[in-house]
Amino acid sequence: MWGGLAALTVLGAAGFAAVGWASPGTGGTHTDARSVPTKSAESSPGSARPTPSASTTPPRPSASSSTSSSTGSSAGPSDQSSQPDIPTSGPGTFTTASGGSGTVGKGKTLRYRVDVEDGLDLSSGEVASEVERILADRRGWTADGRSAFQRVSSGTTDFAVRVATPGTVDKICGQYGLDTGGEVNCNVGQNVMVNLKRWELATPVYAKDVTAYRALIINHEVGHFLGQGHVGCPGKGQPAPAMMQQIKGMNGCVPNVWPYDEKGRYVTGPAVS
Template sequence: MAVGLAALGTLGVVGFSVVAWLPADAKHSPTVTDAVTGAGHTPTASSTSRAPKPTPKPTPTPSRTKEPSITIPQHGPGTYVTAPGGSAVVGKGKAFRYTVEVENGIDVSPAEAAKEVERILADPRGWTADGHSAFQRVSSGPVDLHIRIATPDTVDTNCLQHGLDTGGEYNCSADGDVMVNLKRWVLATPVYAKDVPSYRALIINHEVGHFLGHGHVTCPGKGKPAPAMMQQIKGMLGCVPNVWPYDTEGRLITGPAAP
């Protein structure tokens, strides 16, 4: 079984607060200028009454975009809730049976995470496009692959058992376990910060790619789509963002083997 350290941009559901990768202007409230008031009438010497005082214009209330308050627990218990139910088989060939599991104590719905993983693995641009890989989500019985979303410390502990140093930031795949760092699942990376669902697809495709025996590759050329098996978190190297192993024509998106 290939062992792969997924490093899906560099360094971007409680405890560890994360805001560093939000857009820079998202941290600042709109600036409100003072309301402009009209100039008062100055009475002449013959005036017998004071001019009416102008009514000041109300100061506008700034329209704020509500930011989600996101905190990522650094540590969890290392136990999991398995998403209930299962899916139909997608792809051709003998299906790999997989579970989707979420570490206890984090604010991620196992059922919703499972739906998202199902959509990713069923996408025609995913690994089923190779013509011989198939997948089926289960919640019990024999399992080939565990896809687990967990806190950074739990990911580190699990991955280090296989000699992989995820440093509190990365994901890994080893011995039938795909370990997804909660920070990456929630925040993505700077390149994908505005499209977190796409980055989640990259995490799953990259790590499941390792499970299927694919190694790391690098950018095939400036302006070309970044392969899913490229460690995009370490830099795009001139490639443009892409999260799928195959294109819409069924062609593998790859590049030279990474050194």
């Protein structure tokens, strides 16, 4: 989700999804990639879970539409006094966070695990707690009334949230034809790949609240896993949808990291490719 998550992915047929900022060297690469269809992943945006319209009010409350609440999270702004060391590559092996959580949300329960690449200065347990908190937030995907989540550490899973070095993210996402350029996240198959650089440093827009940006990463990439596609800014001064490629620019929208607002309204905009 330090703190702040949304995302950078490409689900569907080799589309990219983004949330945040792209470095000068990434060119046209999107910040998060959605997966190419696989037997275990949902094939195309909205195929199983259609995106609600902006006027649709879900049965359960969710995300805040105001700038202050949307950029905040359960934890306070991160301490930016020192920059963490970000290794460019790692062994490509992972440690799964132990334990698990209860089920949050209603509808089909999606079992997920949280993996952290070996050798990183991150606690898999702390990362797992942060992911749990994001997915349980009333402004998150459980507000659609159809999605429920449970973290597990063993047995079958529907997807995995995996925090890894830029090089490992590039390798795994590249297996699906996605170019993450050492900078961005992706969702491929059953993997929500989180680039360590974005997890630790966020982007300029969210630099003062990394916790919020972590929420954007998770909400954006899990949104792709659920079948959601990209949308644009709905209008100047309005909250940026979690499924907007905020990494490409805010386009007049104000920062927001949650799919739903405090009144349970889906935060969306015009569909984009």
